[in-house]
Amino acid sequence: MSIIKVENLKKYYKDVKAVDDVSFEINEGEIFGFLGPNGAGKTTTIKMLVTLLRPTEGTAKVVGYDIKEKPDDIRNNIGIVFQDPALDDRLTGKENLDFHARMYGMKKEKREKRIKDVLNLVNLEEKANILIKNYSGGMRRRLEIARGLMHFPKILFLDEPTLGLDPQTRRVIWDYIKNLNEKENITIFLTTHYMEEADYLCDRISIIDYGKILITDKPSKLKNQLGKDVITITCSNVGLCSELLKKEKWVESIKVHDSSITVGTKDIEKKLPMIIKLAEKNNIEIKSIDIRKPTLEDVFLYYTGRKIREQQADSSERFRRRFRHH
């Protein structure tokens, strides 16, 4: 059963199509991820779903309510962890949770019990009475996740939940997210530009770029679809080499880039000599060969023609432009 249903959602600013005709569904209980570079439209989509922004066109149903018509019913049933930290650092952890609970109209007894429970869930009971300004980055994130859960939401939105955290802390946060998905039986919608994060956490992902969804599926399926193994060949005369490879029957997928070719196949050990022989016969000089199991990075490369990191500079410029329109 789908708990979020998005239909032809669009958000246009003057000269930027931030979200350009996006449709998808999220099932109850799953962890669903939006994977894409900065400025791809992930945060804008979330802001529309949590009723902070009005869509230009199209609509969505969240927990059965329309985002345009019933924002209050949605707000009561969702929790959000924003991309930027959103805690009051002059208050203690417990006071931040208490503030949240009262804003959501929780009664005293229920409030106090729930504060204990969520603090326990993220292992912050002992830090409850410390001011936020003395919290580390990881502790702040954990408290924000706890806060998002305070009012028993059915869906938790996480916008780049581990942005700016060190790899070790990132792991810890991942485990908390997995854990609460199971224990609290809560649906999770997260955005990320970290491949490993999407791969490790998500039951299904959408790859999003320039405001459009390119594909939606299970991470394992997306990877397997490229072939069991992926080989990237850097060589001279990329054009000729790819023409030749395309004729080979064992090639399951092929994608040509500026100076390299990515080929998906299986039993790569047996195919490698064939590739080298083929190149020698046609006077193509192979500079390097890289063999590995496909990752989501390859999937992203396959659908967009770029690596996700290559466009960071470009997209941060786009992001800044968009920011000015707000």
Place this chain on the structure above:
Amino acid sequence: MKLLNFQAIYVMWLRQMKRFSRDKARIISNFIQPFFFLSVLGLGLASTRFPGMPSGVEYIDILTPGIITMSILFPSVFVGLSVLWDKQFGFLQEVLVAPVSRLSIVIGRTLGGATTALIQGLIVLFVSIILGVFVQLSLSLVLAFVFMVLISFVAIGFGLIIASKMETIEGFQFVVSLFIFPLLFLSSPFSTLDALPSWLRIIAFINPITYGVDGLRASLINYSYFPIYIDFSVLIILSIIMMGLGSYFFNKSEI
């Protein structure tokens, strides 16, 4: 959406009180600053006589309402700054995404800001009594309190309007000092209105803060340029307009 959510109003207020009570440096400076103004100016210029001053009224009596106004004006306008602050630090998103009307948020914030401003105004009043200002009966304190609230509301509304138009904290501070110092200094806080040259007095007449200072003088020392009901009427109308505009602009602001 319910128009007013009292628990939300209360917790917005509570948050500001907690922040205020933890800001020790601010509390101390709030106490010291008016003390300096009142003692150095008030006692130093004690023999000064201004046109219009009735006999029996000392210079420090004229000065005290001006300093009270000053100490209310700044923390009130800075409610707008706290909105920008929350925006910059992301906390505003947490507030705006709650299932609570924007009106409740504005009211909670305004009451919080007004409370801190009034605490500071009352500190000045207390200091002035120590320094020998003759304050009349309890009724005059009640009236003075009303005027303090009205001055605070006008200034908060003004701050909210500026905040909704500004992107940065620096920009806000610049605009505020551009407006607030002239408004304060042209309200005759340090002298009587009679003492001003006529062109300056005309400017003072169109300055809303003048009616605050005058109203406080009327209620505290029973001396004023305008009858007290005029001061009161001007301020109540202005505070309604400014708060209305402030809430309207806050409502419209997106994040």
